[in-house]
Amino acid sequence: MAKSSGKQPEINENPLIAELLAHGVENARVLQGFIGPSHDERYVTLYQDLRRLGDSVDISRDDILHTMKVPQSTLGAVVLWIKDDAQISVRRTETDAAPTSGPGSLQEVTQGRLRMKMRTKHAADCMSVCMDCLSWCSCSICTSQCKPQ
Known part of the structure; x- marks a missing residue:
């Protein structure tokens, strides 16, 4: 058995995980999309598909735990962590x-x-x-x- 040199490799925590846990998102739901105009300033309207702008989700600002821009999105997509028990309103259009x-x-x-x-x-x-x-x-x-x- 080889002797240990006594020096442990440096293991760093992921800064995103640390930030999310600091915001209490352990049991949160995650939604991704594009923020659009809202009919009520107490809510955020999220469009999850640019091809179907008739479909959207309204989320109370009080239920949003954390938000982050998607780094690789050139169109401005965001990720929202919302409370697990949040009441969201989903609008879907059908043709x-x-x-x-x-x-x-x-x-x-x-x-x-x-x-x-x-x-x-x-x-x-x-x-x-x-x-x-x-x-x-x-x-x-x-x-x-x-x-x-």
Whole structure:
């Protein structure tokens, strides 16, 4: 067995971990995104995806334990540590996946008390069974052989 020289290697604590623990974030939730305009100055509005700005999270400023800019983000992303029991408000937008015009689009039709969505007239001209569409479509869209019926 080799003798120890008596000198221990220097082991430094991670400064970020030390700072987070000083702010009491042991049981915190972590959210990352971009701070945007808020409707109420008591809250921070966080946008987690730049592609879906209709989706956001409102967090009370009192529930934020620590915040930090994401070092590698050139767009200004931040990380928020929030209280584990914080009440947050999540807004999500959903869009109708069906096109609103052109082949394959749906049109809302009301007959009596019945309200339904039906395919538009020009979509009914072709029924495709090709693997690319598997639905009503304009035959010019399909890449495989598609024959009007």
